[in-house]
Amino acid sequence: MTEHGPGTTDPLPIAQALIRCRSITPADDGAIGVVEDALRPLGFACHRLRFGEVENLFARRGTGSPHFCWAGHTDVVPPGDKGWTHDPFDPVVRDGALHGRGACDMKGGVAAFLAAVSDFVAARPDHPGSVSLLITGDEEGAAVDGTARVLEWMAANGHTPDMALVGEPTSRARLGDTVKTGRRGSMNAFVTLHGKQGHSAYPQRADNPVHRLVRVLHGLTATPLDEGSEGFEPSTLQVTGFDVGNTASNVIPAEARAMLNIRFNDRHTGASLTEMLHAALRAEGARYDLRVSVSGESFRTPPGPFLDRLLRAVERATGERPALDTGGGTSDARFIARFCPVAELGGVGVTMHQVDERVPVQELRDLAALYRAVLEEVLA
Template identity: 70%
Template sequence: MTMAADPTPLAQAMIRCRSVTPADDGALDVVQRALEPLGFACTRLVFGPDDYRVDNLFARRGTAGPHFCYAGHTDVVPPGNVAAWTDDPFSGVVRDGTLFGRGACDMKGGIAAFIAGLADYLAAHPDHPGSISLLITGDEEARSVDGTAKVLEWMEANGQIPDMALVGEPTSRAVLGDTIKIGRRGSLNAFITVTGKQGHSAYPAKADNPIHRLVAALGPLLAAPLDNGSEFFPPTTLQVTGFDVGNTATNVIPAVAKAMLNIRFNDHHTSAALTERLHAALRAAGCSYELIAECSGESFLTRPGPFVDALSRAIERSTGVAPALDTGGGTSDARFIARYCPVAEFGAVGTSLHQVNENASVEELRRLAGSYRAILEEVFG
């Protein structure tokens, strides 16, 4: 197994910045100070309204191709019940070989590991071919509006789109190296309001029950799977996540019924096609309705090929584990990058992300740094 320089001090410095989205609190300064001595030209990009300003960093070394980009985020979720933590969530304490703190796992530890592996690679290959860049955002854990998506727009406008990208999310399940994510399901949220006519439940002919119409519309959608899955994806799922009529009386037919849906969909579908399917079901049930559909990300897939094969070889060589190719889990910023270039995700074991006492093994972070160095060696030679 490949070990690289210890990324722990850099991870600790980032953890000690209270960068709960959209605050930065100096986290990107820490990253920039680590990259500039390695020869990276750093550009800070600030987006968002005055009450939600998001700081982002794009850093690049080299101008030629191939261009490899590492993407990650320094923002973190709130610590929750601070009293439940053994130590201050932003202390970055190391105890018994384990680094504790918000972001240790997701994903300040991963960024530190990449920079450590990068430093090792550059020390051994100072005249490497091509270009290496980092896209580090401060808006991944919340709205994801003023972060990676807008940085990519800036990159495209300035001729900085990479040939391939790796997102350092914690993808490993049980041991480091067991999983590479080569795609993600899409996610569509739907908010449905069906309008009827209020009336007495003893005289239903004088009313129009919106609950019955909404149930009639949802029934066929829930009765059978939307598909049977695809080569790399499980079946699409539709979940009713809310149902409300605002009625406290048992003898009143309400005037309005509302439902919320979440559809996690594979590469058989697009959000537009699924939205039209919802419209068709509501029309078929004779509903007078309003439908608001919001897609937080389309499904995407980076098919096995030279890039994915290089990642697999590097990870197996550095960890001794042959990684599985996976598309499970929720969404990540890879959904934005997939619009521009092939993208995959690989990082640490994610058992403690977003939890009290979030942590990462110091040894695992060093091994992860070794894997990132190995990936650069596979990509550039």
């Protein structure tokens, strides 16, 4: 690894090497290899884990407790084909910022942690406990053959961590201003309500499923699901699609379909919300089909020694106490929460998934310093 100052490893060239890999989910294109090549010389035992089409890596240094795991991903979303000032996979530094797909989310974060752990190991080769990395190539995709599968392998092979930090770009305006200690649950629902097709001039001979479905949706959206809970904002239900597939204006369709997305706090579960939808549809007295996909239940890491040390590290590195937050979408932390306390901390996520995604080089280096402070606190 390249040095940029006395005793500090520069994350910039590591991030550039990762960005050069066209690892559009679930492709790897060598990205996992970049991480492995950085870790093996530091004494990490590396395990390449391929599930389905997804390349993953679990690497651990040491065998003792406490076991701290840093989790991240090297896959990225597609860059699109318009608007980029430079090739999204040609990492250039312009106006003090590193440009490229994944610079922000989250190849830059992976590089920062690799730099941090390099410096930490150099300074404390006999550090207590153990440190590991869980790196997946399936975070931006289906998230089926990535972190969830690696965690199962870890549990089966005696590698369940005592605590974990996910390197998602959680900071809002400045580095370290926000730590995520939980996430709302997320579910999608697909409803098909059946009626009877007929001529619109003779509605008495038909059964209009559109009217029935509109009533159901109105009932579901008219009243808030809740007013929030401790540590969580209110749950939300959004109608994300409505379709009857009808091309004739004088025909009552035989069925109507809707899509819903629900983001829910700890007042609900995927099962309880599914039953709520069934109850609303049964009340309409119509024939229906309901398919539900729950991508994650809500979770929240309570106060305790891990969070205390993490917050102390952030305050030490930045000079300010971070805010705790549970908002936003889902992340792989939802899988890790089943095994150990988990939080999320990373760079400022302003340009993630955008055209000309970028991260200030100084922020990248500051993030490496922040991660080193975390290692020094949690493995004290």
